[in-house]
Amino acid sequence: MTARRLIRFGSLGYLALILVAPVGLIFWRAFEHGWHPFWVAISNPDAVHALKLTLEVTLVAVPLNTVFGVLCGLAIVRHRMPGMGLVNALVDLPMALSPVVVGLSLYLLYGRQGWFGPWLTDHGVRVLFAYPGILLATTFVSLPFVVREVVPVLREIGTEQEEAAATLGARAFTTFRRITLPAIRWAVAYGVVLTTARSLGEFGAVAIVSGGIAGRTQTLTQYVQASYDNYSQTSAYAAAVLLAGLAILTLLLMTKLRPREEVHGNRGA
Amino acid sequence: MAIEARNVTKRFGDFVALDDVSIEVESGSLTALLGPSGSGKSTLLRVIAGLERADAGDVFISGKEATALAPQKRGVGFVFQHYAPFKHMTVWENVAFGLSSRKRPKAEIAKRVDELLELVQLKGLGKRYPSQLSGGQRQRMALARALAPEPEVLLLDEPFGALDARVRVELREWLLRLHDEMHVTTIFVTHDQEEALELADSIVVMNKGRVEQIAPPRQLYDEPANEFVMSFVGPVNKLGDAWVRPHDIELRHEPNGSTREAQIERVVRLGFETRVDLVRDDGERLHVQLTRDEADQLELDAGDIVYLRTRHERTFTA
CATH class of the missing domain: 1.20.5 (Single alpha-helices involved in coiled-coils or other helix-helix interfaces)
Structure with missing residues (x-):
């Protein structure tokens, strides 16, 4: 006891x-002094813009990493090709690498002296200190989650159901849509939730590539830091609460998904 | 010929699963691929279905070259050992899958699925999920699912392997009746010789990736081609270099010219049949099968010395 x-x-x-x-x-x-100061702080145009930018980035990064994650998972588990071991290891890189390093590497690629920087500038595309840079950094750091959720489930379900579908005349895409995808749907959903949480909270890599210009390239996490540095603590706390609220919302979604996944697992046993 | 495999070879790394295998399966027949595990029988079935690509050799289905054809285009129904049910679909949706993925009209699908569910005695269970079925029901669902697109050939991988003994016997009889009704060319894989002898018109005995013999059950039992077939199909005793079936041995209390002597170790009465376990001077053990009347007449007891006379004795030259 x-x-x-x-x-x-x-x-x-x-x-x-x-x-x-x-x-x-x-x-x-x-909420120390009630709702009013909180409301004033988060309705500040810079705060609203930061929230909007963060959501815009998340809404692109998450679908991108979901589609890529499922395809990559399929490639790793179903197609024994040389080089797949390397892909498998590479997928984990964003987990192992500090986001600051990611930011720096993007800077080296797309900066004025970078590999792609001059060419892109000549063609009028701006990556650094703009939306594309923030998106690239966020996508990079939130890449592994869907893959990591999908791979073990794909391994577990095996290939028999897919083979059965093939002998029943289903083409590869039909099999994917009607057999594989439903079998991995909770893993995908779980991966999406984790990817979303990571995208919303990303700070280090974005801090380097975005420039953090208030009202333009400042994400919500950066807004929190900027406010804190400027001693406008109410704004910092209010924006932090907003971030925490979004995170808690995704977590709630995840716990709502989980029991259903377990029920499904039992049903399948 | 409904199915023909010609000189098929398949390797997995260093392991030779199929070594120059050729078989022919007659249209409308029920053929068993019989062999111990690792003999290549399941691999051969998967090569015929197109789920494995042979390293060498050809496959013909209904007279058409199918060697390079995708499984979708072979017109083959396949029942997996563990049935591979689509877990997230109901029984009805499982059976309908082959038709709905071919985009057949809804009314036609509904009619065919209802017919099949009736045929496999799952009518009324269409709304259940596979996990809510018993092993036998799941097996019949898998069978209905495979039959739905009206395949020319039905392939069953260890169809009764995962079921308990009583259900297995029931399903065997049921499959036999089904085959008589449907007349679809069927190949099933089994390691159970009794199953093969009971069900099949023709048995392909496999061992170590090779075909040992292809014959109807009776011929296989009476005229085995070699020691492997003799010992794998049916019970057998070895008397020196000779092989004898347990029911081809007579026992006597007096020598009567027989030089083979043995001591009774045990007499086991199994209803109609009586099994006598014997041990010879050199330590060799034998089983003899007698009817109850024969055994009663002889008044056999453990410890008795008896003399053996054989009816069909067989020797094979290696």
């Missing part, structure tokens, strides 16, 4: 100290 109690209190205490206290404190500070 004592061991069990130790585990329970130990884990809960740890969570409270490391997770709940800091996040709770943010909420408390944001």
